[in-house]
Amino acid sequence: MRDSPVHIVFVGAGAVGCFYASRLHHPTHNVYTSLIARSNYSALAASGVTLQTHTFGDYTFTPHAVFPSVAAAAVSPNPISAPGPCPWDYVIVTTKALPDLTDDAALIAPLIGPRTTIVLIQNGVGVEAPYRARFPHTPIISAVTVVSAEQTSPGTIRQNRWTRIHLGPYSNSASFSGSGGADGDAELETRGRDAAERLGDYWARLGGIRDVEVSDEIGLQIVRWHKLCINAAFNPSAVLAGGRGNAEMVSDDKGELRVHLAGVMREIWDAMPRILGRPFPEGLAGPDKIIKSTERNVGSRPSMLLDWEAGRHLELEVILGNPVRIARGRGVELPRMQAMYALLGSAVGVRERERKAKL
Ligand SMILES: NC(=O)c1ccc[n+]([C@@H]2O[C@H](COP(=O)([O-])OP(=O)(O)OC[C@H]3O[C@@H](n4cnc5c(N)ncnc54)[C@H](OP(=O)(O)O)[C@@H]3O)[C@@H](O)[C@H]2O)c1
Numbered sequence: 340m341r342d343s344p345v346h347i348v349f350v351g352a353g354a355v356g357c358f359y360a361s362r363l364h365h366p367t368h369n370v371y372t373s374l375i376a377r378s379n380y381s382a383l384a385a386s387g388v389t390l391q392t393h394t395f396g397d398y399t400f401t402p403h404a405v406f407p408s409v410a411a412a413a414v415s416p417n418p419i420s421a422p423g424p425c426p427w428d429y430v431i432v433t434t435k436a437l438p439d440l441t442d443d444a445a446l447i448a449p450l451i452g453p454r455t456t457i458v459l460i461q462n463g464v465g466v467e468a469p470y471r472a473r474f475p476h477t478p479i480i481s482a483v484t485v486v487s488a489e490q491t492s493p494g495t496i497r498q499n500r501w502t503r504i505h506l507g508p509y510s511n512s513a514s515f516s517g518s519g520g521a522d523g524d525a526e527l528e529t530r531g532r533d534a535a536e537r538l539g540d541y542w543a544r545l546g547g548i549r550d551v552e553v554s555d556e557i558g559l560q561i562v563r564w565h566k567l568c569i570n571a572a573f574n575p576s577a578v579l580a581g582g583r584g585n586a587e588m589v590s591d592d593k594g595e596l597r598v599h600l601a602g603v604m605r606e607i608w609d610a611m612p613r614i615l616g617r618p619f620p621e622g623l624a625g626p627d628k629i630i631k632s633t634e635r636n637v638g639s640r641p642s643m644l645l646d647w648e649a650g651r652h653l654e655l656e657v658i659l660g661n662p663v664r665i666a667r668g669r670g671v672e673l674p675r676m677q678a679m680y681a682l683l684g685s686a687v688g689v690r691e692r693e694r695k696a697k698l
Contacts, residue, residue, distance in 0.1 A: 345428045345429070346371050346373070346403075347360075347363060347371065347372045347373070347428060347429040348372075348374070348375060348427050348429070348431070349373070349374050349375065349431045349433055350375045350430060350433065350443070350446070350450070351433035351435075352374040352375065352379060352383060352388075353434075353435075353490055354488035354490050354497075355460055355484060355488060356433030357374070357388045357390070357400070357490070358392070358498050359460065359484070360372050360374055360400065360402065361390055361398070361400035362545075362547065363541055363545075363546055364400065364402060365546075368545055370541055370545065372403055373402050373404040373406065373412065374402045374406070375407075375408065376405055377407075380407045381493075382493035383402070383493075383494050386399070387494070388402070388496060389494060389495040389496070390497075390498065391496070392497075392498040394500075395547065409449055412450060413449035426451070426454055427452065428454060429455070429457075429458055429538060430451065430455055430456075431459075431460060432457065432459050432460070434461070435654055436463050436656075437654060438466075438656050439655070439660075442469065444470045444472070444473040444474070445473065448474075455477060456480060456534040456538075457474065457477055457478070457479045457480070458482055458506075459480070459482060459509075460482040460483075460504070462483075462566065462567075462654060462657065463563075463570070463656075463658045463661060463662075464563050464564060464567055464657065464662050464665065465662070465664075466481070466661075467481050467509040471510075471511070476527070478527055478530040478531040478534050479527075479531060480507065480509070480534060481506075481509040481559050481563065482505065482506050482507075483504070483505045483559070484503060484504045484505075485566070486500075486501045486502060502549065503550040504548065504551050504552075505552045505559060506539050506559070507553065507554040507555060507556055507558055507559025507560075508527070508530075508531025508532045508559070509556060510525075511524060511556075528556055535553045539552070539553045557617070561615060561617075561620070564607060567607060567662060568604040568608065569604070570641075571607065571679075572603040573585050573600065573641050574641040574644070575658065575679045575683050576596070576600060576679070578644050578647045578686070579682060579683060582648065584640045584644075585636050585640070585641065586633055586634055586636050586637045586638070588600060589630050589633045597630060599675070600626075600630060601626045601627065601630050602675055603676060603679070604626035604629060604630075606674070606676060607662070607673065608625065608626060610673060613666075613670065614671060643658070653683070653687060655683060655687065659676055662676055663676050663677050663680055
């Protein structure tokens with residue numbers, strides 16, 4: 340048991356946030372986890388989070404505190420026993436990554452103190468850069484999860500399968516932004532790595548998550564870009580193909596969609612040595628294996644397609660725009676990715692203009 344309590348707050352109490360928060364709240368071990376909610380605040384404040392999980396069964400998670408806003412959480416992790424400004428140990432961002440819509444690095448600024456580590460559990464690449472720019476001396480943990488979770492009603496989270504989470508420090512925005520610049524900051528990387536080890540330990544030892552992995556900085560970016568192969572191929576294509584699920588696309592009659600999906604993944608795969616300075620390690624599932632395993636993933640519909648159908652904002656910039664720009668900054672063109680970015684970006688723009696015209 341630690342002498343001093345560890346206070347953790349999640350910004351974004353959706354599917355991923357509530358699931359991982361529920362595995363991180365252990366008052367008997369002095370680890371206290373709170374949530375900042377938005378549309379589901381009333382439900383969470385009244386009854387906590389109802390979890391229906393494939394891995395851990397059904398249970399209720401009662402957070403240490405539920406806040407209706409960042410401003411409320413900035414006052415104190417525990418307004419009753421510890422009044423006054425009290426910095427959080429971990430601020431874990433689990434909003435959708437929508438840098439073209441909101442500046443979430445600015446949003447969390449009131450929560451960041453001298454002992455805070457920022458953790459980003461989001462899809463896409465380049466998500467860390469705005470945080471590093473705004474908080475040059477704060478350790479950042481970049482995190483990639485393979486989980487399937489959804490909020491089925493306000494405050495009720497269903498985890499359908501998987502729990503995998505990779506953590507790694509992120510020290511230097513320049514090295515992954517394509518803008519060139521200084522080497523990573525060794526001290527920040529060490530502090531980030533230590534913070535990642537501690538957080539991983541809470542999830543694994545206290546929270547029972549079996550597949551927590553902590554990597555070094557470049558190792559984590561490799562995991563990010565590998566996941567991007569899947570997300571960048573399937574998510575935008577599902578929308579552009581007219582609303583098709585993953586298995587449906589790889590089994591398409593004409594076979595052209597399957598060629599396209601493999602082509603997107605291969606494009607990222609081949610560009611890795613020039614983007615991250617090293618190829619994907621042997622043993623990682625390659626495009627052919629991913630396509631093959633997707634044949635069995637019947638019924639799965641990518642989150643971007645669900646967001647498109649619901650008229651929500653898409654994670655277009657972190658899934659397509661950032662990779663295209665980061666690669667271009669390294670002198671590498673990703674033409675298949677660029678084509679999807681241009682087409683889907685245009686479709687989003689047209690729809691938004693139509694929506695505004697109807698108001
Ligand atoms: N779900 C999965 O299975 C899965 C798997 C792997 C990776 N991911 C990635 O994980 C990230 C989170 O995804 P998710 O599925 O958990 O999304 P989600 O269910 O939509 O949750 C996002 C939450 O953030 C909240 N939020 C957004 N802006 C906020 C603000 N300013 N203040 C307070 N709360 C705010 C939203 O509140 P509102 O309800 O008010 O909008 C929502 O509750 C994404 O990058 C996603 O791609 C998801």
